[in-house]
Amino acid sequence: MNRKPPAFALIGFATALAGAAFAAANHSSDSAATSGNAILMQATPHDRLFSLTFNGSNGVAVGDGGMVMLSSDGGKNWTREKAPTDLALIDVASNGSRAIAVGQMGLILIRDGNGAWRKVESGTQQRLLQVDVNAHGVAYVTGAFGTLLKSTDGGETWASAAPEWAKIYDGGAGDDAVVRDEPTNWVVRVGDDDSVIIGGEYGQLIRSADGGGTWQTVFKHPSSQGAIAPTIFTMAIRKDGVGYAAGQSGFVATTTDSGLSWQELPAPASSNLFGVDSFADGEVVVVGQRVGMRSKDAGKTWAPIGGLDLNLNWYTAVAHSDQAAAGEVIGVGHSGRVIRLVP
Secondary structure, three states: OOOOOHHHHHHHHHHHOHHHHHHHHHHOHHHHHHHOOEEEEOOOOOOEEEEEEEEOOEEEEEEHHHEEEEEOOOOOOOEEEEOOOOOOEEEEEEOOOEEEEEEHHHOEEEEEOOOOOEEEOOOOOOOEEEEEEOOOOOEEEEEHHHOEEEEOOOOOOOEEOOOOHHHHOOOOOHHHOOOOOOOOEEEEEEOOOOOEEEEEHHHEEEEEOOOOOOOEEEEEOOOOOOOOOOOEEEEEEOOOOOEEEEEHHHOEEEEOOOOOOOEEOOOOOOOOEEEEEEOOOOOEEEEEEOEEEEEOOOOOOOEEOOOOOOOOOEEEEEEOOOOOOOOOEEEEEEOOOEEEEOO
16 A cells, blocks of 8 residues: 655645646736735745744744745744755644744754754654644654654653554454554644644544543544545644644544544535634635635535635645634645635
8 A cells, every 4th residue: 555645745746736836826816816815925836835833923834945934923924034954844833932843854843932943853764744832842743654752841852652553543354454553643733731632544533631641532534344534634723622624535524622522524625635724703714735615604614715726726734823804814835835815
């Protein structure tokens, strides 16, 4: 079975569409102005942004070749800087005082306030796919082929927290049984109570309330026999406990209890979804591979997002600052592009 994580598939997809992305950017400027959506910044057709996070009004986006974009005004304006690496930075998280970025070949960079990025040892060469850190400095990183790292000092030091995966992921029985001992997990969320939720392959989300000592399955996709469950690529849970997970083939699920339980929602599209964000008034935004959709009723129904090129190219993340108007999100993706999407 081909276990290559979709990040590299996405990079190949991005390369193939680089020229089209640049043309689409120029073609879509007029429609962006009329719809209220806008391109805030764009680099070159060969640049790619993969992740975005806000803490208060401060935003950080990271991408290919050590590319970093920074905002201090809620995403209205952005400046570009270079991290001390030529590797791809795939995800970034911040607790307000410290930012942590992760990427290829086990790369972990940390940054305090407005200081310089510096590398710390991760203890692995595996591709690292997502990171989260809470106010107490408890951080987890998920990665390829069963990689799970934990830090209790804000990312200064890391240790493997990988459990016995095969005991958690049911591989079936009989002739159809498979050994699921190296799941590639794409999503992680660390709660204020130091609990953690992770997930990715096999359409499964698991949670630990005791620092990774034990794990409970909180969602498992009810795939039919012989079918492959959709991979979960993105997850965002608000402070009020409402959240969404999204992924392969338009998969979307929601939680109202901080991830203790989940309910699958109608798929807004058949495309892969890479980013999700939501608001307390029921606005939900998803973006992905040639798709951008918005819901105004907490994911019950969806409508395409007009303007720009969301149906032609790919975007990987959406998020909003504490200054954002209701339903207004910032997105990142192809061509090093930063966009604004409004209701």
